[in-house]
Amino acid sequence: MDFSFSDDQIMFQEAVRDLLANECPPEVVRSAWENDTGRTDSLWGALAEMGVVGMTAPESAGGLGMDETDLVLLLEEAGRAALPEPLLEHTAVGIPTLAEAGGAIAEAWLEQAVAGEATLGAGTDGGYAVGAATSDLVLLIGDEIRAVPVAGASLVEHQSVDWSRRLFEVDGEAAVLDADPALAFDRAAGAAAAQCVGVAQHLLDATVEYVAQRYQFGKPVGSYQAVKHHLANAALKIEFARPAARHAAWCIAASDPYRSRDVSLAKALASDAVDLAARTALQCHGAIGYTFEYDLHLWMKRGWALSAAWGDAAWHRNRIAAALGI
Amino acid sequence: MDFSFSDDQIMFQEAVRDLLANECPPEVVRSAWENDTGRTDSLWGALAEMGVVGMTAPESAGGLGMDETDLVLLLEEAGRAALPEPLLEHTAVGIPTLAEAGGAIAEAWLEQAVAGEATLGAGTDGGYAVGAATSDLVLLIGDEIRAVPVAGASLVEHQSVDWSRRLFEVDGEAAVLDADPALAFDRAAGAAAAQCVGVAQHLLDATVEYVAQRYQFGKPVGSYQAVKHHLANAALKIEFARPAARHAAWCIAASDPYRSRDVSLAKALASDAVDLAARTALQCHGAIGYTFEYDLHLWMKRGWALSAAWGDAAWHRNRIAAALGI
């Protein structure tokens, strides 16, 4: 039993954090809100160059042969930066699922995807696939996994409250993958949990910073006990969601028999954490946080969306109940 | 639409409040915790003398011909004083139910009950009747109302966390009353709601008083914003439960078609209010509130018991859901 990360894992995390701090400031996130694609000009390329995009593929396919325990810290960073790129769909779900499926479809797509030359999307069958229009192949996860090439598919777009998340209903000719849909779903839910933790952490950090310097009634807002306790409560939720999310990543990587139950544990806790962090952040900011010009809402809305995506907290609590036999 | 009480109603309330303030201090409640009956020596007699005990009977039967809108304020006072007497079972449920049933059983019991010479108990069929051993006739409310004379009945006693509430399983020869069991149940639940409001109010008042004079870290405990907001939250719950409980009393008195739904509204809100008031009172008192010698726990435990009795908050929310058709 060892929760510590290796030096290599920490270094990889720091490298991605530095990249995002420099290349993914709020202006860049905003550009993805406003442009045609919902994505950035150069970040996906930069991540591909660092090996992040294809890291979950075996080395034989050009990847880094890394697993969810390596990826989880990067997903937290992606959340923290509100990165508008398909790290969840492509790297956490698409590549390992294609690699698992093998055969002709992996032959056709895997190396390109690892190199960042083709983008993989993912969504639920009957639901939405985020960013399908900028993907080349979309995996629709249901009772089976159907892979739909975007060229020739029909896409119906809906607007998300997070304008960088372009929601698509996808329909088209599909190949059924020889891969476990439950595992693919858990990869997505686990990755969403890690991102929720990162989003929540940013919301907390940004609010702590704001309330320490904002004065009302002659004192910093952050010196009022009510504000302190709001923030302590948000910190509590994050403190306990983070290890659960990391544990879920390990469960996926290690094929733990309780994987689905413990992914649900992580996603339910992380959804609740980011929901509370968003409410708290807004309330402690006051009116400034309620404006479009101020950056806070970029994370709030990412948090709302990720909290609901891939099963919200109540959905996952139900799945846990089933696993507990009640 | 008029929520105001008449001068007579207010005067009656004040008279009962004065009586209980003088005759039902915590020492008297404690005596009921420790003695054989769970009741006091003289309070029931005093209440009978004031006309309270039989107030809900028609004047023809020696009562005051009053209804639930007259009684509700007195039930709040009973809760506020943690009165260990069967105002709920006898006055709120037993008498009006017997009066409704009429016939031989009313003939046999009603006048005595109104005069306070016989005591009526009430409980759920298959559940407990509080204080059955000190009652003469117990009404068991289920799909029908069965009236069991205590003489000759078998009683099995269980201990409540509130030692003045003696819980009995009652079995014995019964007469089935010609009265509506749903109405009788609502009378009980509505009365419990009003008592919960009274208990909660006392818990809040006692805590406000304590924290205003208890110092920690050089300031009154009640000057800390965390403590203030705890108490404000308890006050909020009470503020909104009280009108709902009074409205429920009116619904019973006026045979409102939404009676059951709105009694459930009252009981669910009042149960939640007293639960929160009890938690808050204990937490704001700290260790002193956790002792047997200090009086706070008399109300806390009455609150726990009443919150669970006659359907707890979740049970009543389910009943509302059914009434809403969902």
Next chain:
Amino acid sequence: MDLSFTPAEEEFRDEARTWLAENVPAEPLASMDTPDGFEEHRAWEHILFDAGWAVVSWPERYGGREASLVEWLIFEEEYWASGAPGRVSSNGVSLLAPTIFDFGTPEQQDRFLRPMARGDEIWAQGWSEPDAGSDLAGIKTKAQRDGEHFVIEGQKTWCSRGAFADWFFCLVRTDPDSERHAGLSYLLVPADTEGLEARAIGRLDGEPGFAELFFDGARVHERYLLGGEGEGWAVAMATTGSERGLNLRAPGRFMAAAERLVGLYEELADSGSPDLDRRDQVVSAWMEAQAYRWQTYATEARLRGGAPIGSEASFMKVLWSELDVELHATALRLLGRDGERADSSWMDGYVFALSGPIYAGTNEIQRNIISERVLGLPRR
């Protein structure tokens, strides 16, 4: 205590219900925080006014029908249940008008109330400043006497509806040497005053729901001073009372929203989507709306008995604002994967609701008021 509605009250309810059924627009209007939507909502106010429903509790001479408080609550229940549009004139009608009734001169009353009620003049509040949000006593905007005029310099912010409003009611510092609560005055300022610029601020959803006001030598005649010079704090506090009290958010609004939530649950349950576990949240929201209803009618009786609506108004502010957030959050959760969609009235409602616990005194301040002024806990 008689909680049945009188025959007159029932008749009033029927009349309102019938009129609304016949007149409420079939299609929702565009958002009132867009230029077109603002004018659509103004036109709806004209219709309400002309039929006598704009300000039911006001005197007839200003367009009301002198309805009782109970009748007003009934009207609000019917209004929101009918699905009628939001009230673009509410800042003026709810927040400013009570102050004009209490502190305005007869001339001011005649000048302002009727156009306000009809939506001919739509008002926005200019109280907050960048460094004075909940702490209004920190106001810095100055208005210096110059003969019969005040000359205003400074900045206001978070003025809801301010991007399109015709008039602003402002709190300004007329005594430059004063501090905190002293030396403030209450000024009514036409939006087209020279030296006043209103710049829209994007709300959470991107719409220009607020404005910032920049005053650079804006001249306002003293006839637009409401209450005495330097007495703005007392005048404003009267308005704050009504902002938090009965006038701002009647229970009918939340009862209607709760009924819609119940309907949403029913609809989704029929199509097999949602889980029974969430039913409890739906019921809780419905219950809170009902609790607010009965608490409001109980408050009405207290007021009629002569009690003031004082700090108890804080109870109502906390309840309705937190209920509104919870109710809409529950709806979004019920919607599952559709919960993140921007094009739903529930998301619009959620975004709107989120401002509730912040504005008109944050809920943290309301809880301070409850604990200090209602419960009597020590201030420090």
Next chain:
Amino acid sequence: MDLSFTPAEEEFRDEARTWLAENVPAEPLASMDTPDGFEEHRAWEHILFDAGWAVVSWPERYGGREASLVEWLIFEEEYWASGAPGRVSSNGVSLLAPTIFDFGTPEQQDRFLRPMARGDEIWAQGWSEPDAGSDLAGIKTKAQRDGEHFVIEGQKTWCSRGAFADWFFCLVRTDPDSERHAGLSYLLVPADTEGLEARAIGRLDGEPGFAELFFDGARVHERYLLGGEGEGWAVAMATTGSERGLNLRAPGRFMAAAERLVGLYEELADSGSPDLDRRDQVVSAWMEAQAYRWQTYATEARLRGGAPIGSEASFMKVLWSELDVELHATALRLLGRDGERADSSWMDGYVFALSGPIYAGTNEIQRNIISERVLGLPRR
């Protein structure tokens, strides 16, 4: 990161589980807060000690088996899952022993640790005073030097297990002119000292779960001074760290309680009683216990990496104490009309749990610590 247990850890778990299955009393012991129950629990401590399970993480010379922190956590999981009795020696073992290890002289360590571990000497804490609850710096009990002795005058309160304990570890003021944190010393006091009287205080359930201590010229030899004279605050704070940290309430305790709650739900659901709506509360409690488990193992890795267990311990205190209350409250709600019965282990557990958010620094203070020391918010 490897979250599987090593073969050695699995072997340790198996050994503990096997021993517990064979040795845990079939019938629950009487309450440890009654005279008979106290001695029954003491006897159980002897059995644990003699089999090497009383203090698994301690050095062998004091009766431990030098288990790692992970192994200790595993032991706790197995211990509570087995339904074994509460630990009557926990105040000494969890709160005092870490301080003796850090600050005790070799003589003190040899004198105290083994009898403490075996339950031969059971300890109670004498820190709080009637006017110094959470605010320990307000301590007034005085201990005046008289040659090799200290002479103690004053009063302590809320001493859990104090009615039957053999020894007390006390915080007293040895410098009479000192204020707040200065001038305190940490003294170990035998219960049979002349001039010391322990009077039982009835806990919420009526059992004598606490005592008050009255010191009237009680003489204690200086060899019972732990740490330097006047350095009691620093010494005590080290103990407070462990009181809130890993040592006090291991996740295993709550995991076991959560499993019992799941079992209760299952049992009642089979008999048709409870409602599906309450299932969510059961699952939430189970989830919190799991979350606490993973957070604790994550903390173990941080500690092994050399990080101190500092203010983060406040996270754990808040979580386990509020979880414990919620978990038992949920059980009582599941029990419906039986929820008010005094003769259920769930009611006992609820009453016990209610003390959690109060003692060892109220949860309000813990949230202050989180916000000020972890998040870095301004103190005032």
